[in-house]
Amino acid sequence: MTALPTYSLFIHPNDLRDLRADIWSDELIAARLKKGEKIFPVEICYRGSHIRKLPKKSYLIQFKSSRKKSPVPEFHLNAEYNDPSLIRNRLSFHFFKRIGALAPEASHIFLKVNGEPAGLYLQIESVDEFFLKKRGLPPGNIYYAINDNANFSLISPIMNEVKSRLEKGYELKCGKEEDFGYLRKLIYVINSTPQSDFPNEIVKHIAIEPYLRWLIGVVCTQNFDGFIQNYALYRNSETGIFEILPWDYDATWGRDINGELMSADYIPITGYNTLTARILDVYDFRKRYREMITEILETAFTKNELEPVLLEWFDTLRPYLKMDPFKKKNELDAFEAEFELILRYIEDRNRYLVKNIASLK
Template identity: 25%
Template structure:
């Protein structure tokens, strides 16, 4: 009798256990569905209310006046202050705000301007506080961009290429009721960005800071990679070391790297002649994210794109500022014919699509109509409104020249690579650009307009324009071969190894070094006395084939370890509930085995 009761209890336990598993699965499924629905809702709200592309958003910051002044007076410290923020009508208290930036921060500190970029952190003091899932937003001051559009357009092109891209939109920034400037808001690469693009945020996230190892060469130990800052809470060093070793010494790149995204990343920087990137001497402005053992290269920071460093003529298959072998992400992938063909396909699609003459000019005009009124009213602008208008014109001209140069390389009428030494060229005008010195209250001084006028008057920026940089022609090639259809405009001369000429690149702006003051620009262009930001006139990084020699540059060089915290790593959702369900199922299985064994013994 007792045995029968035990059997009955075992049966009841089995029934309840199976029912419990079903309920657990149901709850887990409902929870996952709810999370998915919330994520979709957040993404819709982000696109509509946080990063709209068709109108300008107001960001109103309220904080103690003394705190704001202290933040400006000690901007280099990048310390958070407490504020309230109304972001497009959404109100938040206990929000953290600080100054941010690398060279742009140092340059503004050393100028008369107080137009700093800012980082807003909604979750710094309240961990659960977010703006439609977003925890951090950067307010970029459009440093060194007279057109206000470079970064916006580059991220838009990145989206067209299919790259994972942060949210971005134009904003008017107010502090304590006073308009402080017309900025570009950019989503910080963090949880919301990672969830949206990868479906998780628990992988390892690294940010390249330009230090040792950020070129991604093989250095054997993680301690050697000082140039890769870990931005997630944790990481398995073996995973990134496996990727770096395979990239440098192996051939099966796709098992450790999202090759397609890497090719698009390279294409994006080549298309926009962005040497303030992995391509350039500073080898920075990108993230690495590990998703289930596969690394993606994430685009970041494009205010110097579209010739911000003066580069317009670069070899598409050797686009590095220095030896190609020192950039294995490019060198190794482009040595695989299938990958190079796909890379060329991305270039072709872009120059025939988004960047094609009429389409790109129309988009620039559309954005100009959207933002011109705000630019005109910008109280801390680095440029006059007239300089902004000229910057917009120069932007479309530069893009047209870049498209023509790339097209010639793709169809074989111009060389697409050299001798392995890279596209070379110094940083010309550097980050300071062509003479746009920030004067009192952020206004350009009198020299700015003169430089801009000189550039417009003395240059005809046609496709394949003459190279104006201190760069030797790659061995075995004549100047004509390297610089197709050289058309020097209005007094310009074609020069290749021109280090002795006025305005030649004799100061490489790296790691905070400054140019000599009062230097003479190329071809009669004026030099800046100090060289805070310089719009489209960044100085002549001549590159093969056919660069745009622009104004001589100014202060500062890329470098620094700036940038805010990256994404917060989350544990994979559902882990606890899955463990409970698995444990329950295991117990039920054991009970079932006991029941069956006992039943069989009685039958026998």
């Protein structure tokens, strides 16, 4: 069994009371983080949207810097409260990397707050300047897709009307306000380019092969929201071309955003959103997608490939569940059942996708 690292957060009682009093506040409060024998000054706040209402909170952790307005390293501690396995997010990012797509690093830790156990958490790398630097990628703009308006369309699925701003649904993580101009141009090109010109024009703005790998990742894991939010866009400053990355993938592998079961045939092999539809409408792109997903369904997205990973993680987490104050006895039993549920989902989803490959002709 692999031992998990223990992180300890120390927060002044008054600050902790304020944090708990307003769960929707994004104001950072001072804290100290102990990792091993080292203690770091940090600032923290709750993170997420609907998950803030849940009993077990998720955190954004930022390291403090002596330089004002300088980017600082940060990471996320996700409670994974609606996922009985606490593994789906991590498994998703593992799978994306396995198929050659960019994705954040993720690993489990055990958290204490002011000396009291707070439970199992998933530490997730932030997609930011440090993410790019770590991978030797050129600096660039990063946009977070934060709601359903990030559907690559001119029409808001929320209001069912033309968007007042093309960048609606996005938050700028790296860059200046004027850098939204690049995103506006991308969305304009997606929606205004005639189909006859689209294949030659879109490759000037989107890295097609990485996009198809991302699409396969979303289609296989069935992140229902993943097509119109729960992703990040990275614009390479040297090429001006965008790449797409996954984010928030706990509602996957057979469960939805509320932790309810999702059938293995819920999302079609073609996925959805305006950009995906336009790309797959091009024969050469669709042919390449067919080739790629055929290979991945034979190799990476199989029970044989993923079962050893799941087995290792379940064995690692099991002893820590009893120390998690948010896990009751019946939830420990549910944890054990998730192993077979995820494996069964992989087999059922693989079977469904294989049957539908012919539709990509």
